[in-house]
Amino acid sequence: MARLQIYLAALWWGSMTTIGFLVVPLLFVHLETPAVAGQMAAKLFTAQTWLSLACGMLMVLSAQRQSRAQGLAQSPSAWVLGGVLLALLLEFVVAPHIVARDNLKLWHNLGSVLYLAQCLCAAKVLWDSQPPKG
Secondary structure, eight states: OHHHHHHHHHHHHHHHHHIIIIIHHHHHHHSSOHHHHHHHHHHHHHHHHHHHHHHHHHHHHHHHHHHHHTTOOOOOOHHHHHHHHHHHHIIIIIHHHHHTTTTHHHHHHHHHHHHHHHHHHHHHHHHHTSOOOO
16 A cells, blocks of 8 residues: 555656646647647646645545545645645636636636645655665
């Protein structure tokens, strides 16, 4: 179970950083227009949201199963729950405004900050899921 936690955290953080900091910027450099790049970026961010939710929920279920097996009462990590909440907020509150180009600068900046915060949550979860050395 501990290994599963590490794999899920690595998938979550790795996919977020790859899409958000590599793939999407490349779309805006290489596609014909910013509008085309934006449409593709929106689809990638939606896929990322569902991946984030899946990883987060599987980590919560895995942690609960592991704590039950060990006879411990353990609540899900606040970092996991925070990251999942941020993913939902981005997808269902911020993204519709960006796609509609409604006050684009405000919503894009807010979305960028929330995406970075979600990346930091995923990084913290990955860091915490590393087994102790020694």
